[in-house]
Structures are given as C-alpha cells and as structure tokens.
C-alpha cells in the first residue's frame with residue numbers, strides 16, 4: 431500500500447468520525463507510516479494529536495488541500511489570508527482546522543493534491559494544471575478557477591551544443607529524462623507512432639524526481655521535459671527549447687463526483703472569496719478630474735467593468751471619474767488620460783472585491 435493511499439484511508443476514517451479505525455490503520459501498515467503520521471501531525475511518540483482524532487475535529491469540515499512547499503505554497507497562504515480563512519498551523523502539523531470556518535486545511539505535496547481531490551478524500555485543493563494532467567485526474571477533478579500564478583510551460587529541451595536536435599522528432603528514439611513521465615510518455619508515443627518506431631527504436635523516457643536540467647550534462651539523457659518559466663534554469667544548464675507540451679498555471683479544483691454534496695454551498699463561498707482576491711490583484715481603481723466635454727474620450731480609456739462612475743464637481747464644467755482598470759494597463763492609460771487633459775489622476779490598489 432503506498433503512503434498516499436494509506437493517508438487517504440486514514441482521512442476517510444477521520445471523516446467518518448471513526449478515530450478508532452484511523453488509529454488502527456495507522457498502526458496496521460508500517461509502510462510509509464512515518465509520512466502519514468507526519469501528515470497527521472504526530473509527535474515523536476507517534477501519537478496523533480487529539481485535535482485531529484478528537485470527536486469534534488474534522489467532523490463535517492470541508493477539507494482544503496494546499497501545497498505544503500514549493501513554488502505555489504506562499505501564494506496559497508496569501509490567498510487564504512485574502513479570503514479570510516484563518517488558521518494556526520502548529521509545527522510539523524500538516525492538517526489544521528480553520529478558526530473561523532468549518533474548514534480544515536491539509537498541507538500536501540502539490541503533485542499529490544489532484545488524486546486526493548479526484549478521489550474525494552479532500553473537497554477542494556490548489557495545485558498546478560500540469561500536475562492534474564500528469565496524475566491522470568483530468569476527468570476526476572473540476573478546475574473551478576484559474577488563479578493567475580504558477581504560470582509556466584512544460585517544454586522539451588535539448589543541449590544547445592547538440593545542433594542535430596532541433597525538433598522533438600529529432601529526439602524520437604533517444605533518451606528523455608523528466609519528472610513528468612506520463613505527459614512526456616504520451617507526447618513521445620505519438621511521435622514514435624507517427625514515425626513508425628518499434629521496440630528498441632522507441633523513445634526511452636526515464637523518471638527523475640528533481641534537477642532534471644542536469645540530466646544531459648551528466649550523460650543520462652539526450653533531451654529533457656521540464657517546467658520553464660523565465661528560462662534561466664535551462665539556459666544556465668546549456669539547454670534550449672525544442673517544443674512546448676502545455677502551458678500551465680495554478681488552479682482551484684474540486685472533485686467532479688463530490689463525496690459530500692452538503693458542502694457545495696461552502697465550496698461556492700470559498701470559490702467566490704478566492705475569485706474576489708484574484709480579481710482584486712488584477713485591477714486598480716483610477717480616479718481623475720476632467721472637463722465634461724472630454725468625457726467621451728476619457729471614458730473610452732477607462733470604461734470600467736460595467737460603466738465608470740461620473741460625479742459632478744463643484745467647479746462648473748468639471749466632473750470626477752472613478753473606474754476599475756486592469757493593473758497591467760494602468761501606466762499607459764494614465765499617460766493617455768493626461769494627454770487629453772485629465773487632472774489629479776489617482777490610482778488605488780484594491781484589497782478585495784466581488785465582481
């Protein structure tokens with residue numbers, strides 16, 4: 431039994447309010463038991479805290495999986511803060527209850543979250559779109575929201591010096607090292623099939639858990655498949671992009687076949703709060719004064735989401751305009767506003783919103 435499925439069984443028992451069964455499961459399977467105990471916050475004495483096994487603990491709570499480390503972790507903590515999901519996570523504890531909602535947070539490796547959510551052991555989760563596909567959970571989870579961070583591409587990369595390796599087809603039949611063996615396998619299977627490669631002629635996909643970019647220099651691979659954001663890591667390793675398998679970003683997911691339908695309203699509430707935080711990070715409020723006769727030009731620049739708010743000023747012929755503007759466009763829009771005669775142009779960040 432894998433550590434993950436043992437953990438899932440323990441979580442299932444906890445959700446059924448059966449702390450005795452959960453304890454038995456923990457004791458019954460020594461394999462990867464330490465991981466499960468760590469997940470459940472056991473101390474050195476291997477006792478699971480009462481908070482987790484106690485009768486009021488996870489009972490009826492929505493379980494929300496958050497990446498426990500890595501690229502997505504800090505951003506997820508900011509989202510939780512923005513959505514006012516308060517919690518105290520004691521040292522070593524990977525499950526903790528929210529203080530102000532019937533929610534428990536489960537801190538898991540990003541790559542495990544799709545299967546926890548897909549199998550219904552947790553109700554909501556944040557992870558990368560890439561790991562959902564890699565875990566083959568696409569049909570088992572619903573991507574509720576794109577979160578706008580964790581953006582990167584899954585790419586085939588080959589050594590800059592290997593001038594004969596310009597396309598993915600050039601790597602067919604060779605050795606490709608990756609942490610994404612499912613996606614890389616599917617990708618090269620299609621190429622091998624197209625080229626009619628059989629048996630030993632087919633591409634050899636080798637799994638490594640990290641430092642994928644070192645594989646070519648170490649003589650382990652002719653090419654790699656890995657995530658690329660700025661490209662700095664691959665350039666530093668003397669690699670260059672050959673093909674892009676997919677674009678990814680962090681997503682909020684729920685199970686496509688939820689085990690706890692009564693949690694649907696709470697899922698909706700959390701989704702709408704997180705959507706508000708995401709929207710707030712993308713928009714600013716722009717306010718300025720302008721002559722009424724210039725309004726058509728001004729409102730073309732700042733049309734707002736529905737319409738700008740226009741208020742008369744005490745000074746004859748002048749109006750104040752207030753409008754939501756996309757943050758990434760605001761500098762250009764301010765330049766244009768000033769050109770058409772806008773004055774006192776002010777820009778405010780949004781802490782939160784519902785739009």
Ligand SMILES: Nc1ncnc2c1ncn2[C@@H]1O[C@H](COP(=O)(O)OP(=O)(O)OP(=O)(O)O)[C@@H](O)[C@H]1O
Nearest residue numbers: 499500501502540558559560561580581582657659
């Ligand atoms: N360079 C990057 N830029 C943006 N997002 C990334 C980047 N690398 C990874 N991600 C996203 O974050 C997810 C988690 O990757 P990350 O490398 O942080 O995993 P991890 O949990 O630390 O695992 P590992 O220990 O294997 O590195 C990825 O699946 C991807 O969606």
Ligand SMILES: O=P(O)(O)OC[C@H]1O[C@H](OP(=O)(O)OP(=O)(O)O)[C@H](O)[C@@H]1O
Nearest residue numbers: 501640641657658659660661662663664
């Ligand atoms: O294009 P870049 O901006 O350089 O980012 C790409 C790097 O980011 C990821 O690794 P990460 O730094 O998360 O660490 P890891 O290698 O331990 O997974 C990925 O595996 C690349 O190594």
